[in-house]
Amino acid sequence: MAKSKLKLRFLWWALFLVCLIPLLYNVWQIYLLFAGADHKLGSEPGKELVDHFGEITLYFLWFTLAITPIKKWLGWSKLMKYRRMFGLYVFFYASLHILSYCTFLLEWTWFILKEDIVQRPYIFVGLVAWIGLLVLTVTSPKWMVKKLKKKWVIIHKFIYLIAILVVVHEWMQLRASFYDPLLHAVILTVLLCSRFSFLKKFKKQARIS
Amino acid sequence: MRILKYKTDLSENDVTPKEIFMKRREFMVGSIALGASLKALSVDSPKIEGTPKWMQDKILSSKGMTNKSDDKLTPLHDVTSHNNFYEFGTHKAAPKLKSGGFKAFPWEVKVSGECAVTGTFDLEDLIKEMMIEERIYRLRCVEGWSMVIPWMGFSLASLIKKLQPTSNAKYIQFVTSDDKEQFPAIGSRFSTIDWPYREGLRMDEAMHDLSFMAIGLYGDALPAQNGAPLRLVVPWKYGFKSIKSIVEIRFVEEQPYTTWNAISDKEYGFYANVNPQVDHPRWSQATEKRLPSGLFSSNRIETKMFNGYPQVAGLYKGMDLKKYF
Numbered sequence: 001m002a003k004s005k006l007k008l009r010f011l012w013w014a015l016f017l018v019c020l021i022p023l024l025y026n027v028w029q030i031y032l033l034f035a036g037a038d039h040k041l042g043s044e045p046g047k048e049l050v051d052h053f054g055e056i057t058l059y060f061l062w063f064t065l066a067i068t069p070i071k072k073w074l075g076w077s078k079l080m081k082y083r084r085m086f087g088l089y090v091f092f093y094a095s096l097h098i099l100s101y102c103t104f105l106l107e108w109t110w111f112i113l114k115e116d117i118v119q120r121p122y123i124f125v126g127l128v129a130w131i132g133l134l135v136l137t138v139t140s141p142k143w144m145v146k147k148l149k150k151k152w153v154i155i156h157k158f159i160y161l162i163a164i165l166v167v168v169h170e171w172m173q174l175r176a177s178f179y180d181p182l183l184h185a186v187i188l189t190v191l192l193c194s195r196f197s198f199l200k201k202f203k204k205q206a207r208i209s
Numbered sequence: 210m211r212i213l214k215y216k217t218d219l220s221e222n223d224v225t226p227k228e229i230f231m232k233r234r235e236f237m238v239g240s241i242a243l244g245a246s247l248k249a250l251s252v253d254s255p256k257i258e259g260t261p262k263w264m265q266d267k268i269l270s271s272k273g274m275t276n277k278s279d280d281k282l283t284p285l286h287d288v289t290s291h292n293n294f295y296e297f298g299t300h301k302a303a304p305k306l307k308s309g310g311f312k313a314f315p316w317e318v319k320v321s322g323e324c325a326v327t328g329t330f331d332l333e334d335l336i337k338e339m340m341i342e343e344r345i346y347r348l349r350c351v352e353g354w355s356m357v358i359p360w361m362g363f364s365l366a367s368l369i370k371k372l373q374p375t376s377n378a379k380y381i382q383f384v385t386s387d388d389k390e391q392f393p394a395i396g397s398r399f400s401t402i403d404w405p406y407r408e409g410l411r412m413d414e415a416m417h418d419l420s421f422m423a424i425g426l427y428g429d430a431l432p433a434q435n436g437a438p439l440r441l442v443v444p445w446k447y448g449f450k451s452i453k454s455i456v457e458i459r460f461v462e463e464q465p466y467t468t469w470n471a472i473s474d475k476e477y478g479f480y481a482n483v484n485p486q487v488d489h490p491r492w493s494q495a496t497e498k499r500l501p502s503g504l505f506s507s508n509r510i511e512t513k514m515f516n517g518y519p520q521v522a523g524l525y526k527g528m529d530l531k532k533y534f
Contacts, residue, residue, distance in 0.1 A: 033504060042301055043291035043500045044354055046507055104504060112493065120491055173491065177299045179399035 008081070015082055019089045022056045023096070046104025053097035055180075058170070060090045061163055062187050069194040084140055087159075091137040094130050122172035129165040132158055163188055257430040257437070261314050263333050264438070268361055268425045271341040278345035283356035285427045287501045292434045293350065294453055295402055296385065296392035304434035307393050313430075313437035313454075322382075322460035325373035332438055336424065338371065339363035343428075344421060349483045349516045351447035351469075355497045360442055361425030366416045374412070378460035382409040382467075383441055386456040401472050408452035409465035409479070410443065413524055419444055445515040447481040478534040482525070483516035487534045 026049060032039035041048045064086040067079050106112050116123040136156060138144075145152050167188050171181040294304035316332040340363055349355040369381070387405035389395050395404050414420065421442040424431060431437040436453025443450050449469050459465070469477035476490055485495045499508045515521050525533075 030504060041504075043287040044301070044498060044502050045504050046502065049504075104507065107507060107509070115493070122491060174401070175299075176295045176401055177397065177399050178401065179299075179397070182399060 012082070012085070016085060019060070019085070022052070022093070026052055046100065049100045050097060050105060053093050053100055054170075057090060057093040057097055058166065058184055060086055060093055061166060062184075062191065064090055065159070065163060065188075065191045069191065072194075088137060088140060091133045094133050098127075098130055122169055125165050125172065126169040129162050129169060132162040132165070136162075160192065163191075257313075257432055259312060259314060260430040261333075264314070264424070264430055267336070267341055268428070268430060271343050271361055273343055274345070274359075275342040276344045276346075278357065280345065280347060280357040282345070282359060283500055288356060288358055288426065289432050289434060291354075291356075291500060293352075293448065294434055294436070295400070296387075296395055296404075296406065296454075297434065298394045303394070305432075308433035311391050311433035311437070313433065316438045316456075318439065318455060319457045320372055320459075321457070323375045323378035323462065324460045325375070326371065336363065336368070336422075336439075339367055339422075341424070346421070346442055346444040347516050348442075348444065348448050348451070349497055349512065351449055351477065351481065351489060351494075353492055353494070353497050354500050354502070355510075355512075355516075356500050358426055359428070360421060360423040361428065362421050362423035362442070364418060365420035365422050365441065366418065368422055369415060372458070372460070374460045377462050379412055380409050380461050380463065380465050381412060381415045382407060382457075382459040382461055382465035383452045383455050384457035384459070385452055386454050402468060403471065405456075406452060406468050407465065408441070408450055408467050409461075410450070411464075411524075414443070414521075417521060417524065419518060419521060445483055445518040445521045447477075447483060449477065450481050480525075480530075480533050482521075482530065482534070483512060484514060484530055484534060485512040486514075487531055 029039045029041050030045075030049075033041055033045055039045075064083060067083045067086065071077050071079055102108055102113065106116075117127060118124075136159060139148060139152060139155055148155065167181070167184050170184060174181055290305045291301045292304040293301070294308075297304040297307040314332075317329050318332060318335050319329045320327050320335075341361060342363065343359055343361050345357060345359045347355055347357050374381075385406040386392070387395055394400070410420070421444075423436070423440050423442050424438060426432075426435060431440065436451075436455075439455050440453045441451050441455065450467075464479060467479055469481075470479050483494075488494050494512055496509050497512045499510050502508045
C-alpha cells in the first residue's frame with residue numbers, strides 16, 4: 001500500500017517536472033540571448049516568446065481535455081489523478097502568454113493595452129478566455145470542490161466554452177496559412193464529439209440497467 | 210511545435226560592424242581601382258554559393274553608395290534570418306532554413322504587356338546596361354517591425370526605360386516564381402495565398418527615383434531568403450509590396466491583381482504606403498520595432514509617414530490616404 005502510494009507520488013512529481021520543460025526551455029533560450037550566444041528566439045524574441053507560450057497553452061488544453069476520452073477508450077482511469085495538474089498548467093502557460101505579451105510587446109503601456117482590448121476583438125476574446133481559466137483555477141482546490149458541490153461541475157463545464165474561445169482567438173489571427181488554426185479546430189472538434197458520443201452511450205446503459 | 214525548428218549558426222558577435230563593413234567597401238573599391246584580380250579579392254567577392262561570375266562582376270561594378278542614411282544598419286544576420294517569404298514557409302526562420310536547395314541561376318524574366326520590348330530574357334541580358342549602385346533603405350513590414358538594409362541594384366526607372374512601355378501602360382505588375390521544385394511551401398494545401406505571388410505599382414510610383422531593383426545586399430549577391438536573384442524594393446511602402454524572386458514583369462492598363470490585397474482588402478490596400486495614422490485591424494501602425502529587438506529593450510520607434518520618405522508625397526496629391534491605404 002505504502003509502496004504504491006510512493007510510486008504515485010513519484011509519478012506526480014515526474015509529470016509535474018516534465019510539464020515545466022517548455023518553460024525551462026524558453027528560460028534557457030533567454031539566458032543564451034543575454035549571454036550573446038546562439039539562441040532560437042530570432043530577431044523579435046519578445047514576439048517569439050508570446051507565440052511559444054500561446055502554442056504551449058493550446059497543447060496543455062488538449063492534454064487536459066483528452067484525459068476523459070482516453071480514460072473511456074483505453075481504460076487508463078489513473079490519469080484522472082493528473083487532470084487537475086494539467087488544467088492548472090493550462091492557466092500557468094496562458095498567464096505566461098499574457099504576461100510576456102504585456103511585458104515584451106506592450107512594455108506595460110496601459111493605453112495600448114486598453115486600445116487593444118477595446119479595438120481588437122481577437123485580444124478581447126483571448127482575455128475573456130484567460131479570465132475563464134482564472135475562475136477555474138481559483139475554484140480548483142479540493143476544499144472548493146467540496147464546498148461548491150454541484151455548482152463546481154457546472155462551473156468547470158465552462159472549459160469547453162473557453163476552449164472554443166481559444167481556437168477562435170487563434171483563428172482570428174489567420175494570415176498566410178490555415179494549418180495551425182485548422183489543426184487545433186480539428187483537435188477541439190474531436191475532443192468535443194468524443195464527449196457527445198459517450199453521453200449517448202452512458203444514457204443508453206443507464207436505461208438498460 | 211514550432212519551437213524546435215529555429216536554428217541559427219551566427220551569434221551577435223559574428224555581425225560585421227558598420228565601420229568595418231564601410232572600410233571593406235573602401236578596400237574593395239580601392240582594389241578594383243588598382244586593378245587587383247578578382248582572385249585576390251576572393252575574401253570579399255560574393256559569398257552566395259552558385260553566383261556566376263557575371264553576377265559577381267556586376268556587383269563589383271557598383272559605383273558605391275548613392276544615398277545618405279543616418280540610420281544604424283540592421284546586422285546582416287538579422288537581415289538574412291528574419292524573413293517573410295511564404296514560398297519557403299510561414300515562420301520567420303523558414304526562408305533561411307528551407308532555401309538550401311534554391312537555385313537563383315540561371316534565371317529568366319518574362320516581359321509582357323503594354324511595352325515595346327517583350328519576350329523572355331536571361332537575367333544577365335536584362336540587366337546588362339544597368340548601372341549598379343548601393344542604397345541604404347529602411348524596410349517597414351506591415352507586421353510592425355523594420356530594418357535598415359544596404360541594397361545593391363539599380364533604379365526601377367532605368368529598367369522601365371529599357372522596356373519602353375506604351376502610353377497605355379498605367380500600372381506595372383510583378384510576378385514571383387511559383388516553381389514547386391524551388392519553393393517547398395508552394396505545395397501546401399493550407400495556404401491562403403493563390404500562387405504565384407503578385408504585386409504591382411502605379412506607373413508614376415514605379416518611375417519614382419526611390420523605386421529600386423535589388424540584386425544584392427551588404428555587398429554580396431542576394432541570398433535566396435531575401436529574394437534572389439532579382440527583387441523590388443519600394444522603401445515608402447510596407448514590405449509585402451517589395452516582391453521577391455521576380456520572373457515576370459507586365460505592363461498593364463488596369464490596376465493589377467496584388468496578392469495580399471486579394472487575400473484581405475480590409476487589411477492590405479493596393480497602395481500600402483507606410484502610414485502611422487491608418488492601423489491594421491489587429492494592430493497599431495503608429496510605432497515599429499527596429500530590429501534586432503531585445504527582450505526588455507524592444508527598440509520601438511515612431512513610424513513616420515511614407516516611412517520617412519516625404520519626397521513621394523507628391524504622388525498622392527489629392528488622394529484620401531485613409532481610403533486608399
